[in-house]
Amino acid sequence: MVEIYGEVAPGKTRTPFLKREIQKFNSICLALVSKVSKLNRLLKMSDVKLAVLGGKGTGKSALTVRFLTKRFIGEYASNFESIYNKQLCLEGKPLNLEIYDPCSQSQKAKCSLTSELHWADGFVIVYDISDRPSFAFAKAIIYRIREPPTSHCKRMVEPAVVLVGNKQDLCHKREVGWEEGQKLATDFRCQFCELSAADQSLEVEVMFLRFIKDILMIFKHKEKRRPSGSKSMAKLINNVFGKRRKSV
Numbered sequence: 001m002v003e004i005y006g007e008v009a010p011g012k013t014r015t016p017f018l019k020r021e022i023q024k025f026n027s028i029c030l031a032l033v034s035k036v037s038k039l040n041r042l043l044k045m046s047d048v049k050l051a052v053l054g055g056k057g058t059g060k061s062a063l064t065v066r067f068l069t070k071r072f073i074g075e076y077a078s079n080f081e082s083i084y085n086k087q088l089c090l091e092g093k094p095l096n097l098e099i100y101d102p103c104s105q106s107q108k109a110k111c112s113l114t115s116e117l118h119w120a121d122g123f124v125i126v127y128d129i130s131d132r133p134s135f136a137f138a139k140a141i142i143y144r145i146r147e148p149p150t151s152h153c154k155r156m157v158e159p160a161v162v163l164v165g166n167k168q169d170l171c172h173k174r175e176v177g178w179e180e181g182q183k184l185a186t187d188f189r190c191q192f193c194e195l196s197a198a199d200q201s202l203e204v205e206v207m208f209l210r211f212i213k214d215i216l217m218i219f220k221h222k223e224k225r226r227p228s229g230s231k232s233m234a235k236l237i238n239n240v241f242g243k244r245r246k247s248v
């Protein structure tokens with residue numbers, strides 16, 4: 001609570017005193033608003049939703065499970081879809097991560113991706129470097145994601161995409177060159193990496209974390225574009241007391 005109290009000195013009018021006090025009050029309010037909004041930002045937990053897509057047997061589950069548990073299991077049930085949930089702390093901020101790993105049967109049928117495009121903040125598109133058809137399938141998914149939005153699916157910003165060439169340990173059987181993957185990614189504004197879910201735990205972790213950080217940056221830019229609650233509040237205070245100052 002801020003109390004404004006004072007006596008008018010003999011020979012002086014009340015106006016300059018009140019003006020100063022209102023200015024002080026105004027700046028205290030602005031400082032408080034900025035502290036509260038900082039606190040809000042610290043406490044606010046972001047939600048990040050990723051969809052891991054790609055051809056059958058490319059290693060979508062292996063990559064997801066490797067990231068979540070640091071383990072490579074080898075064989076994964078592929079006849080049901082899963083949404084994994086994990087709480088993370090990135091740069092000191094809590095984060096609720098959801099990863100969607102679809103089942104292989106629905107992959108081809110689901111190339112429409114309509115529900116995924118609504119749901120996900122980012123897409124991890126996986127192909128197997130030793131399997132050319134899986135690269136063609138990854139390309140088709142990227143084309144679909146980068147299609148201009150239709151009237152019923154308008155997004156403010158285009159979703160983040162990382163293209164992953166998995167099974168790098170099988171490079172003696174390579175059918176897709178590194179340059180091809182890199183070019184596809186560059187042409188469609190995607191990140192790109194090649195790695196092996198089987199052999200490279202750290203690389204898998206770095207790929208996911210870097211991608212999540214990029215998505216958080218996109219969130220930040222989106223927030224900057226719309227006036228935040230604290231800014232509107234500051235504007236309100238300025239309007240009320242700014243106008244009053246002029247009339248005092």
Ligand SMILES: Nc1nc2c(ncn2[C@@H]2O[C@H](COP(=O)(O)OP(=O)(O)OP(=O)(O)O)[C@@H](O)[C@H]2O)c(=O)[nH]1
Pocket residue numbers: 054055056057058059060061062063073074075076077078102103104166167168169170195196197198199
């Ligand atoms: N050599 C090698 N094999 C891998 C790698 N990642 C996954 N695999 C194997 O590839 C096969 C398919 O892996 P999954 O993770 O089930 O692939 P998926 O894309 O989820 O498969 P579906 O759900 O059936 O579409 C399994 O036998 C894995 O052990 C890798 O980096 N290197």
